[in-house]
Amino acid sequence: MIEVKNVFFTYPTGVEALKGISLSIRNGEFVAIMGQNGAGKTTLVKQFNGLLKPTKGEVLVDGVSTRNISVARLARKVGFVFQNPDHQLFSETVEEEIAFALRNFGFKENTLKKRVTWALNLLDLTEYRKTSPFMLSGGERKRVALASVLAWNPKVVILDEPTIGQDHRQKEILRQFIVQLNAQGKTVVIVTHDVEFVAECSPRVVLMAQGQIVADGDAKRILTDPNVALQASIVPPQITQVFLGLTDLGLSTDVIDVSEATKVLLEYLEGGNR
Amino acid sequence: MSVFEGFRFRHVSSPIHRRDPRVKFLYVLVSFIAAIMFNELPLLLVLFFLPTPFVLLAGVQRQWLRSLRGAMFLASFLFVFNLIFGFLSPENIPKTMSPPEYAFAMSLRFLDLVESFSIFFLTTSPDHLSLALEQSRVPYEFTFAFTTAVRFVPVLAEEAQTIMDAQKARGLELEKGNFMKRVRNYIPILIPLIVSSIRRSLELAEAMESRGWGASKKRTNLYALKMRRGDWVLAIVSLLFLVTVIYVRLYVPVPTFTMLLPK
Numbered sequence: 328m329i330e331v332k333n334v335f336f337t338y339p340t341g342v343e344a345l346k347g348i349s350l351s352i353r354n355g356e357f358v359a360i361m362g363q364n365g366a367g368k369t370t371l372v373k374q375f376n377g378l379l380k381p382t383k384g385e386v387l388v389d390g391v392s393t394r395n396i397s398v399a400r401l402a403r404k405v406g407f408v409f410q411n412p413d414h415q416l417f418s419e420t421v422e423e424e425i426a427f428a429l430r431n432f433g434f435k436e437n438t439l440k441k442r443v444t445w446a447l448n449l450l451d452l453t454e455y456r457k458t459s460p461f462m463l464s465g466g467e468r469k470r471v472a473l474a475s476v477l478a479w480n481p482k483v484v485i486l487d488e489p490t491i492g493q494d495h496r497q498k499e500i501l502r503q504f505i506v507q508l509n510a511q512g513k514t515v516v517i518v519t520h521d522v523e524f525v526a527e528c529s530p531r532v533v534l535m536a537q538g539q540i541v542a543d544g545d546a547k548r549i550l551t552d553p554n555v556a557l558q559a560s561i562v563p564p565q566i567t568q569v570f571l572g573l574t575d576l577g578l579s580t581d582v583i584d585v586s587e588a589t590k591v592l593l594e595y596l597e598g599g600n601r
Numbered sequence: 602m603s604v605f606e607g608f609r610f611r612h613v614s615s616p617i618h619r620r621d622p623r624v625k626f627l628y629v630l631v632s633f634i635a636a637i638m639f640n641e642l643p644l645l646l647v648l649f650f651l652p653t654p655f656v657l658l659a660g661v662q663r664q665w666l667r668s669l670r671g672a673m674f675l676a677s678f679l680f681v682f683n684l685i686f687g688f689l690s691p692e693n694i695p696k697t698m699s700p701p702e703y704a705f706a707m708s709l710r711f712l713d714l715v716e717s718f719s720i721f722f723l724t725t726s727p728d729h730l731s732l733a734l735e736q737s738r739v740p741y742e743f744t745f746a747f748t749t750a751v752r753f754v755p756v757l758a759e760e761a762q763t764i765m766d767a768q769k770a771r772g773l774e775l776e777k778g779n780f781m782k783r784v785r786n787y788i789p790i791l792i793p794l795i796v797s798s799i800r801r802s803l804e805l806a807e808a809m810e811s812r813g814w815g816a817s818k819k820r821t822n823l824y825a826l827k828m829r830r831g832d833w834v835l836a837i838v839s840l841l842f843l844v845t846v847i848y849v850r851l852y853v854p855v856p857t858f859t860m861l862l863p864k
Contacts, residue, residue: 373766376770378766378769378770397774398769398770399769399772399773399774402769402770402771402772403772406770407767407770409763409766409767409770411763413793413796413797413800414760414763414764414767414793414797415764415767415768415771415789415793416793416796417788417789417792417793417796427771427773427789428771428772431771431772431773431774432772461796475771476770476771479772
């Protein structure tokens with residue numbers, strides 16, 4: 328689906344943000360791109376929909392190089408939800424906001440209406456159909472931004488820092504939603520610092536540091552490896568930290584979510600009682 | 602957005618950067634007056650190249666050129682409009698000039714204005730600027746509002762870029778359609794930009810009040826501006842420049858290219 332071939336990228340200011348990235352994202356995959364501030368995460372995903380073009384190397388989306396195609400045409404395939412919904416909301420009603428992209432892509436009026444209704448329903452926004460997006464709460468605005476992208480049903484959805492500023496409940500709703508989207512076959516790419524969130528979703532993790540990929544693989548393998556974590560200055564999930572501290576008990580340390588931890592601990596305790 | 606680049610201050614030191622902002626402002630004001638007083642192309646060309654030594658001395662030529670390139674779009678706009686109106690109603694332009702020369706002169710005058718302001722902002726730190734205003738007895742509220750506005754220009758430019766990216770990612774094509782459609786294309790960019798600026802200004806006001814802004818009536822400053830020899834030199838040069846400009850305007854007939862060229 329997305330093929331990144333030895334990509335280098337330097338900003339006009341001279342900052343070298345990507346230094347030889349190679350990465351392949353298959354159709355239907357769920358990828359979390361992680362790493363410290365300034366590691367090049369956002370710069371990398373902006374290459375996926377052509378907002379930035381590689382200085383050297385190339386990015387192929389569905390086999391087509393991003394150099395030869397406009398952002399608007401790429402956006403049809405690759406939806407990008409920006410970190411701050413306030414950077415995109417401008418319409419008088421939520422409904423109009425969602426219809427904006429559909430109009431840009433030239434959807435017919437009756438298809439457009441159906442799509443808007445579908446997207447409102449998908450993100451539980453139907454009651455706000457005629458409300459101004461500026462009157463909504465932060466979490467709701469985020470959902471409107473997400474709906475406005477999902478409405479045109481892109482093959483790939485990129486979410487930049489989806490969990491920032493969201494309370495626990497919103498986060499959980501978002502997590503279930505993303506997992507569900509992915510289960511329905513959509514390729515999902517998230518950019519995040521939120522280790523706990525990633526641990527709960529358990530996607531493929533691509534870890535970046537200083538414009539390079541330092542690790543790529545299963546969330547379980549990468550988040551539980553203290554050396555890898557150190558390199559990209561992330562901290563293993565809290566539950567993993569507990570298990571890393573309990574190595575004396577002979578327990579395995581590759582545990583990243585709570586339900587699994589409960590299971591492992593219960594088994595250990597029952598074994599000890601016997 | 603590159604026109605904003607030309608107004609972003611960078612911390613470097615040069616004989617121009619070290620000059621008292623008040624004197625630099627006097628110089629800018631004089632070049633401003635000069636550009637407004639003349640509409641003859643040959644003199645506007647001279648005015649255009651006059652600041653080059655200052656730019657080279659300050660070592661800001663790259664940013665300066667960038668700001669001029671950014672202003673080019675508006676300048677070409679001015680050129681086209683003046684050209685059209687010059688041909689439509691030739692009685693409104695000076696008899697000594699052909700419409701193309703007049704149109705060119707008007708857009709060059711605009712560039713002259715942009716360039717002198719650009720030099721000022723490129724070589725004057727916001728802190729110096731606010732000091733200069735304060736020492737000129739401008740009330741601190743105004744000084745603060747002004748320097749905040751200047752300081753937030755690059756932030757705003759960056760934000761505009763992010764918003765543009767976000768809307769492009771939703772299929773917005775800024776360069777598509779006829780003239781009216783293109784203007785309308787900017788609505789999805791301007792509204793979020795205005796809304797977030799208002800939000801930011803409210804947040805800024807709250808943050809300032811929580812840090813006791815305006816608690817004491819009389820303010821003191823760590824640094825005070827003092828006129829040095831170089832400042833006096835620049836001030837005298839600027840005043841001489843002003844006198845010359847007024848003298849030329851009043852007593853010297855300035856030719857135009859239309860008059861110089863054989864019919």
